[in-house]
Amino acid sequence: MDTQEIEKTFIPRIGDNAPDFDAITTPGKLKLSDYAGGKWVILFSHPADFTPVCTTELTGFTERKKDFEKLDTKLIGLSIDSIHSHLAWVNNVREKTGVYFEFPIIADIDMKVAKLYGMLQPNESETAAVRAVFFIDPYLRIRLIMYYPLNVGRNMDEIIRALTALQVSDEHxxxxxxxxxxxxxxxxxxxxxxxxxxxxxxxxxxxxxxxxxxxxxxxxx
Missing domain, CATH: 3.30.1020.10 (Antioxidant, Horf6; Chain A, domain2)
Structure with a gap:
């Protein structure tokens, strides 16, 4: 297997250290290890801006903001779109629905982070990230991974339930x-x-x- 093939198929596993990265996001530059700051992080990808399923999903994350805050968890979104596309989409959703995506959304135009986290899966798409969800603990270890195809939205109740379960299991x-x-x-x-x-x-x-x-x-x- 050559280097290029390995790069395409690499997917972090549960228990691995979460690959650190620097990225351009909607609030500005972000480094995972600095942003986490001892908190849990949910890193999730969506296929593209200005698409219907993705809009419902990021709206769902936004509407559950208080739940994530109670669980001491930060959110990071990602798609292989430019920062200009992200900003335009965030503003469009706010104008049309009143929902404002305040959490960082990575502009992964060079696919750097998507490749680090195995979000590009060629049999689904080579140019759009699948709907991945990585649960990263305060020690920057990957604790749970969820993958959904491009045409099926995630279940926000299950994401909150799984995050709660991980924290309860750790504490008790x-x-x-x-x-x-x-x-x-x-x-x-x-x-x-x-x-x-x-x-x-x-x-x-x-x-x-x-x-x-x-x-x-x-x-x-």
Whole structure:
């Protein structure tokens, strides 16, 4: 596999350090490591400005601004468009709908960031980024990745749910079951020794399906 082919197919994986970058964005120049500043970051791409699905998606991110702020999370958008196109689109959406995209949108005209993050997938398009979402923690590690094709919009509730789950799991050292949402019971880690197994069997403080599957409630604000 030659260098050019590797560049096309490289995709960061969960647990990798998030590739750092400098970029031109709608509020100005941005360096990922400086912008994060110890907060979570959601980096997401859209195929193109002035397109209907992308407009609904960035509107969705904007309308959930308070949710992301509560989760101490910053947003960064991206598409392979010029800064002039971004500014015109932001202004057009504000004039037509009253929604103002204040978060940075990267003008990735040279595809530098899109290639770093595997957002260009040739079987879908070689010139437009797919709808990727990267969840990056305060240590600049990639914790979750979502990919959607060009013609299917994302689910904002799922993005918020997944971000909340990651933060709860980190803070309380638990796992989250199917369809978990804030307020639901969480899964406590399974025993790793015979002694721990015996302790779990005799533990009445949690809800047990069996010793390896036990749930408990968390007091989350």
């Amino acid at each position: 050292k638990v796992a989250l079951p199917l369809n978990w949402k804030k307020g639901d019971k969480v899964i406590v880690p399974p025993p790793k020794t015979l002694q721990q197994m015996e302790e779990r069997i005799n533990d009445d403080s949690c809800e047990k399906v069996d010793f390896y599957l036990a749930k408990k409630e968390l007091n989350l604000n």
